[in-house]
Amino acid sequence: GQQLNQSPQSMFIQEGEDVSMNCTSSSIFNTWLWYKQEPGEGPVLLIALYKAGELTSNGRLTAQFGITRKDSFLNISASIPSDVGIYFCAGHKGPGSSNTGKLIFGQGTTLQVKP
């Protein structure tokens, strides 16, 4: 099935560094989301973006909905060890779909933070 192209695939960084990851698609999405998954857990929603050009922050996390509606990025500032996990971007085609949870996911970015 269709997937979003997410990069980088993995990152190994030093505590305190900033992190950036992005997601691209060949087609338009009307909603972009970023989820985080820790080992043995289900994904947890971090940030949701609903308008092209929207820039949203959640603590040390900042995400943007690309103006073309075909991309999004997530930045994490001043990383800490608990940021470790797999970060997934997800998109929803919308509007007009009654299934608002039918998402297309990227392959994930695995983040490791060295104390």
Add this chain to the structure above:
Amino acid sequence: GAGVSQSPSNKVTEKGKDVELRCDPISGHTALYWYRQSLGQGLEFLIYFQGNSAPDKSGLPSDRFSAERTGGSVSTLTIQRTQQEDSAVYLCASSSPGTRTGELFFGEGSRLTVL
């Protein structure tokens, strides 16, 4: 409990056997989703239930896969005549009425291994 509950957490089965995976959504959540996460991959939508409406089965990979939701609450995902390529983590998610697109609450998943 307060979250989405899935069972079993781990299931090892032999090729050709049938398996059933169970999901108990968050109380009051009317929407329920099944996703599949293969090793190193993003999540893949399988099926969506919303109240008494007909389910969206567009993501089911073959007719060996089926799901039901009884009484608008608990859901069971059944895989018949399992194959090795069915090995994956099966994640269930739910959402409440009126939540915005893509805002899903995931369970911890059921890890299926087909030998």
